[in-house]
Amino acid sequence: MKSRILLSGIAFAALAASQAAAAELRFSCYQDGVECDAWAEQMKTFEAENPGTTVKIDVVPYKSIVEGLPVQLASGEGPDLARVTDLGGLAKYMLDISPYVKDAAALEASYGRTLAWTRVNGPDDKGIYSIMDQQTATGPYVNKTLFDQAGVALPAKGATYEQWVAAAKEVAEKTKTPYAVAMDRTGHRFAGPAISYGAKYFDAEGNPITVDDGYRAFAKQFVEWNNDGTFARDVWAGSGGATYQDAAKEFINGSLVMYISGSWQIGRFGRDIGDAFDWVAVPAPCGPAACTGIPGGAAVVGFKHTKSPEEVGKLLDFMAREEVQAAVLAKTKNIPANQVLQAKGIDYVNASDAEKAALRTFAESLAEFSPIAFQFQGYKNNRxxxxxxxxxxxxxxxxxxxxxxxxxxxxxxxxxxxxxxx
Amino acid sequence: MLATVKTAPYRLVSAAFGLFERPMLALQKMTGAQRIAWVFLLPNLVIFSLFTFLPIALNGIYATTGSDRILLSERPFVGLDNFASLLACQNYLQPNSCERDIFWRAVHNTGYFVVVQVGLMVLFSLLTALILNRNIPLRGFFRGVFFYPVLLSPVVVALIWKWILQRFGVLNAGLEGLGMPTVNWLVEADWAFFWIVFVSIWAHMGFYTLILLAGLQAIPGDVYEAAEMDGASRWRVFSRITMPLLVPTMVVVIVLSLIRAVQAFDEIFVLTGGGPGSATLLLLQYIYETGFAFRPQLFGVAAAASMLMAAVLLVLTLIQLRAARSQAEG
Structure with missing residues (x-):
């Protein structure tokens, strides 16, 4: 009888110990395409390598990441990890994983440029807070079939906004397309052309100045284009507050000639447009000061409040691996943030020629973006x-x-x- | 056997209650017969305090603090600054002259929406109730038809109407088919406002129609018979019998629809997002966006705006209570 009690006690203690070692990590993930599905596949490998640690992926809408998550984090609640875009704004809640990664220097070499976007604690901050799994660049797409039908040549690289808008307008008129140009309703998309028109956004000390001559010049032009029907008025004027609105649906159904959005639309366009018409991504048009879009992207980050910081660190270290990133990016058809992969290139096995060409165009544009664009993206209060x-x-x-x-x-x-x- | 089945649960319940008899008697002895009521009210009071009074108090504290931090310990006290900034205006009729112009646009829109929507809602509900109160064919079917939109989720209602009203939507397709010019319904400010009023009336009219119908059916038939015997005209019957006897119900309908109109949010948020610009932005959306959607989140301003709105709702609720009381007193 005594030995039975002893055995039961040992079994109970072993069970309790194993439960204590086990960690379930909650990962709030939003996706433009199949990002969370691609990560879910990789989690099987991570869990096999780290017995006792499980990752529960909660696929959530982008709105929940933008509006709900900050409130949760501010009150000390929320998931262990999340896929976020407001890197500077949420940086104060992020976990520094540098003590838990195998080779911090290698991560620095691969992700250094985007790691800087989450280092908001001054120049001495060398922490690793994020692993970017999607580098993005804003820029235009055009419906090439409509250009061909109208007999209008695509403006060459280096063409100005005025030249692009005139061409798109001509195409829309000749082909009776409802909308010539549209731009997503967000200040992020607005910033690219504004910088091209000369907006500085920051003074020499890095303090925001927002409205200057360049900003004013593009704002004036943009308002005029919306009111004379050149830009699809529905997109900006059709909503209130700071609500995000895109024009992807209009581009997909062929009722828009030129659409200023970003590289994250590539997978969606490839899937939804198919061979209905030819579409291409073109380099950012130029203004008097630059030819730039805005970089951006999504990163997976851990949070300080997690009860399993070591496991979160290990998971992010796993996600940062070159082969893991390559596998995920091949599926999600995104531009790598990993600089080694940027140089090597990704084998987008399932991407169409149009998708591959668009990915190449955005990746090349990104390298030529204005330094102000990177500064704007990394500014913690850019929202x-x-x-x-x-x-x-x-x-x-x-x-x-x-x-x-x-x-x-x-x-x-x-x-x-x-x-x-x- | 049947009797046993019926009485068994009863006995069980009686036995269960019996367990409490002695402790309750002892408690009553301790507190006295008058105070025992508080003991019974206590659980409800605790829940009510936790989930109603405490949030109200917290809201009040947030309204007097600043910064974008959510924890009260990290928020500096700013006194009435948030209220002052909301109320700072050179001319209350011109939102652009106010420090928080968008708040005042929301106030104007809400006031306009309340007056127009409630007025039309009560009018159409009354007309519909009067028609449905008559002995018309398919009366039951029509009652169901008018009530059906009330059962729909506000988001579904808004999405249906968005699908109809968008630039290449059903309405414009119909107009184009008839060779008529199309309108960008949700991008033109005046049309957008018209449609938010229309859609909210469409969605909620059935509820108020039902209340008025019940009020109409509560009017004794013999009053109408007496008027008919006296040879009163239809208008006279309506103005001298129906309307006066329907006034208590009308007051309830008006006050309920007023409160509902001040609180309007979901349908409009999905249908227009408050746009174009801020043409259909109502107070509740302003509070939501200031507190949650914008960065950084101005919880203090949002809390102060919600307290101002609560003051308006409180007045409306007091009117309803007074109306209900005078109705009860006959």
Missing amino acids: AIMNATVTRITQAIVGESTLDEALARIDADVKEALAAAK
């Missing part, structure tokens, strides 16, 4: 600038305020937001 831009420029488009009033409000909104974020 304050983006929200104010969308809200106020829309007011100018619909006539609720003059452009001057809107620009003055943008300045005031950004100042207030920065004061609150101090």
Whole structure:
């Protein structure tokens, strides 16, 4: 009887110990295409390599990552990891995984440029807070079939916004296409052409200045293009507040000639357009100051509040591996953030020729983006600038305020937001 | 056998309650017959305090603090600054002259929406109730038809109408088919406002129609018979009998629809997102966006705006209570 009790006790203790060692990591993941599905496949390998650690992927809408997650994190709650885009804004909640990775120097070499976007604790911050699994670049797509039907040549690399817009307008008129040009309703997309028109966004000390001559010049042009019907008015004027709105559906159904969006649409276009028409991504048009889009992307990050920091660190280290990234990127048809893979190139096995060409165009454009674009992307309060831009420029488009009033409000909104974020 | 089946649960329940008899008697002895009521009310009071009073109090504290931090310990006290910034205006009729112009646009839109939507809603609900109260063919079917939209989720309602109203939607396809010009319904400010009023009336009218129908059916038939014997005209019957006897129900309908209109959010948020610009932005969406959607999140301003809105709702609720009381007193 005594030995039975002893055995039961040992069994119970062993069970309790194994449960203590086991860790279930919750990973909140949003996807533009199949990113979370691709990670779910890789998790099987990670779990096999790390017995006792399981990863539960919760696929959530992007809105939940943008609006719900920050509130959860601010109250000390939330998942162990998440796939996020607001790298600077959420950096204060992120876990520094450098103590848990095998080779921090190798990670630095592979991801150094994007790691900087989450280092918001000053120049001495050498922490590793994120592993980017999708580098993005904003830029335009055009419906080449419509250009061919209209007999209009695609403007060459280095063409200005005015030249592109004139060409798209001509195509729309000749082919009776409802929309000539559209741009996603977000301050992120607005920033690329604004910098091309000369917007500096930051002063010499790195403080945001938002509205300057360059910003004003593009804002004026953009409002005019929306009001004269060149740009699809529905996209910006059709929504309120800072609500995101894209025009992907219009591009996919062939009712839009030129669409200023970003590289994350490639997989969707490849899948949904198929061979309905020919589409191409083209280099960022030029303004008087530059020919730039905005870099961006999504990264997987761990959070400080996790009860399993070591496991989170190991998981991110696993996700950063070259072969793992390559496998995921081949499926998701995204541009690698890993600089070694950028140099080597990804074998996008299932990508169509159009998709491969678009990926190449965006990857090449990215290398030529303005340094201001990278600074803007890495600025921790860039969302304050983006929200104010969308809200106020829309007011100018619909006539609720003059452009001057809107620009003055943008300045005031950004100042207030920065004061609150101090 | 049947009797045993019926009485067994009863006995079980009685026995269960019997267990409490002695402790309850002892408790009553301790507290006295008057105070024992508080003991019974206590669980409800605790829950109500935790989930209603505490959040209200927290909201009040947030309204007097600043910064984008969510933890109160990290938020500096700013007194009434948030209220002051919301109310800072050179001319309340011109939102552009206000420090928080979008808040005042939302206030204007909400006021306009409440007046127009509630007025039309009550009018159409009354007309529909009057028709459905008559002995018309397929009366039951039509009652169901008018009530059906109430059962739909607001998001579904908005998505259906968005599908109809978008630039290449069903409505424009129909107009194009008839050779008529099409309109970008949700991009033109005035049309967008018209459609949010229309859709919200369409979605909620059935509920108020039902209340008014019940009010109409509660009017005794013999009053109408007496009027008929006296040779009263239809208008006279309506204005001297139906309307006066329907007033208590009308007050309930008006107050309920007023409260609902001030709180409007879901359908409009999905249908127009508050746009174009801020043409259909109502107060609740302003609070939501200020507190949650924008970066950084201005919880203090959102809390202050919600307290101002709560004050309006409180007035409306007091009116409803007074109306209900005078109705009860006959």
